[in-house]
Amino acid sequence: MxxxxxxxxxxxxxxxxxxxxxxxxxxxxxxxxxxxxxxxxxxxxxxxxxxxxxxxxxxxxxxxxxxNDHLRKTMPIRKAFEIEMHIYDKVMPAFKKFQEEKGIFRRFR
The missing domain is CATH 3.10.450 (Nuclear Transport Factor 2; Chain: A,)
Known part of the structure; x- marks a missing residue:
């Protein structure tokens, strides 16, 4: 590696x-x-x-x-990752479905 x-x-x-x-x-x-x-x-x-x-x-x-311990204590890294996973798991599929249902030509990706 x-x-x-x-x-x-x-x-x-x-x-x-x-x-x-x-x-x-x-x-x-x-x-x-x-x-x-x-x-x-x-x-x-x-x-x-x-x-x-x-x-x-x-x-x-x-x-x-x-x-980095200092960074982990001062930044909500875990929460930020959880929010990012929510965006990919729930929000983006909802955007995709909405655009398909509305026949959007220039779709958000």
Whole structure:
């Protein structure tokens, strides 16, 4: 794995949740230093086998909060991430459905 500001063991633990067997992880890159104030993004490619022994390749974007104790005490990082997940899980699908129902030609993405 290339050098990133997150532990290799953390990336492995997150990828294990996908339930692939015999997987390998290749870090493709990260955000530039200073890009993310409260979090960092790591781009990874995961190669592994499913439980049905089929080959699977996943290209993932992993966003994680910075581990600086001072920053975590002064910024509501967890709350910000929860709000962001809500936007992607609920708000964006509602926008998409609304635009489809109204026949919007130039859609918000």
């Amino acid at each position: 290339s050098t990133v500001n997150v532990l290799e063991s953390d990336i492995i633990s997150w990828v294990k949740k996908i339930r692939l067997n015999n997987f390998t992880i290749n870090v493709q890159g990260t955000t530039e230093k200073g890009d993310g104030y409260t979090g960092e993004i790591v781009f990874v490619s995961v190669n592994g086998d499913t439980n049905e022994n089929k080959k699977r390749v996943l290209n993932l974007v992993i966003k994680h909060g910075k581990s």
